Amino acid sequence: MSIIKFLSAYAVPAMFLVILCTGLYKNVKIYDIFIEGAKEGITTVVRIMPVLVGLLVAVGVFRASGALDLLIYATKPLASLVGIPAEAMPLVLMRPISGSASLAIVSDILKVHGPDSFVGRVVSTMMGSTETIFYTLSVYFGSVGIKNIRYTLIAALIADTISIVVSVWICALVFGR
Amino acid sequence: MLNYIWLGMIVIGFVVGIINGRIEAVTQAAIDSAGKAVELCIALLGIMCMWTGLMSVAEKSGLIQYIAKIVRPVLRFLFPDVPKRHAAMGAIVMNLVANMLGLGNAATPLGLKAMAELQKLNPRKDTATDSMSMFLVLNTSALQLIPASVIAIRAAANSANPAEIIGTVWVASICATIGGIVAAKLLAAFYKAGL
Numbered sequence: 456m457s458i459i460k461f462l463s464a465y466a467v468p469a470m471f472l473v474i475l476c477t478g479l480y481k482n483v484k485i486y487d488i489f490i491e492g493a494k495e496g497i498t499t500v501v502r503i504m505p506v507l508v509g510l511l512v513a514v515g516v517f518r519a520s521g522a523l524d525l526l527i528y529a530t531k532p533l534a535s536l537v538g539i540p541a542e543a544m545p546l547v548l549m550r551p552i553s554g555s556a557s558l559a560i561v562s563d564i565l566k567v568h569g570p571d572s573f574v575g576r577v578v579s580t581m582m583g584s585t586e587t588i589f590y591t592l593s594v595y596f597g598s599v600g601i602k603n604i605r606y607t608l609i610a611a612l613i614a615d616t617i618s619i620v621v622s623v624w625i626c627a628l629v630f631g632r
Numbered sequence: 633m634l635n636y637i638w639l640g641m642i643v644i645g646f647v648v649g650i651i652n653g654r655i656e657a658v659t660q661a662a663i664d665s666a667g668k669a670v671e672l673c674i675a676l677l678g679i680m681c682m683w684t685g686l687m688s689v690a691e692k693s694g695l696i697q698y699i700a701k702i703v704r705p706v707l708r709f710l711f712p713d714v715p716k717r718h719a720a721m722g723a724i725v726m727n728l729v730a731n732m733l734g735l736g737n738a739a740t741p742l743g744l745k746a747m748a749e750l751q752k753l754n755p756r757k758d759t760a761t762d763s764m765s766m767f768l769v770l771n772t773s774a775l776q777l778i779p780a781s782v783i784a785i786r787a788a789a790n791s792a793n794p795a796e797i798i799g800t801v802w803v804a805s806i807c808a809t810i811g812g813i814v815a816a817k818l819l820a821a822f823y824k825a826g827l
Binding site for chain 1: 637638641642644645646647648649652654657658660661662664665666668669670672673676677680681682683684685686687688689690692693694695730733735738740741743744745747748750751757758759760764765768769771772773774775776779781782785786788789790791792793794796797798799800801802803804805807808809811812815816819820822823
């Protein structure tokens, strides 16, 4: 574990040093090129700003209205069919939409049921193994102006579903119910 | 598809808000969220410029091409329509590595750079290519070696062993990534066949 912690801490400094030293070695005008490349960052952020506004407004409206709570309530029977604990359903539905809200949900579940309970371990595993799909797809596709995303959302949701089901299964196997 | 989901979320949100008598809170949420989106962009701006700047140095000095060469066999399978020495390969690799290390601040700029490079290869500028879909499926299902935020909130909730979920996270992530790759490949074939 300490090796991975070490890697995480030194990854960024190492990237800087390796990239800049390679540039120097290859006789690249590193500073000029850095500035030139940094300009690209501004264009990208300006392009994703409207996408983010649209996305966050929709998520905000959906949550504040109580529509999300309704959806969670409606899908509970389906969840128990697959073996997903009912308490984990808010996370399952929120996870693809909002990362910060999901973290808040996990934190709440851990407080209520305890971090070392079965549900606590399941939601921790789900949180760690899934991503905010809607956010990522909107921002990434929005940054280059793609309108027709074809099957990307379906494939990403399939992967998401697999990690949810496997999370329940592997926690039962490793820690017991 | 995003069009309908977006519309659905807003329309359902407002209708449910009216029924629940929460319409003022809903309006406020819409206005606050719009402001938050711009704040997020401003927070992103500096880091974004830093990484795109650093990446262009890495590109010009041939470092990215070198890294891409090492992992080429895997990339050839996942992204068959990206040319061998294209800058997209390098950006994709760097993004996935940053993701694995949990460097969210680095991953997003690198990922957006990868999308920009993939877009250069795209013959239909408003439609996603197979490579873009594959890249995003990998990006959203990819393994994070240390799920730092989850471990932190488990510790905050007084877990006896906050990091014990690392192993289960790995298993779930790896299954999701494999499933995602298979799904993306199969769907790509279906779409090509016009189904």
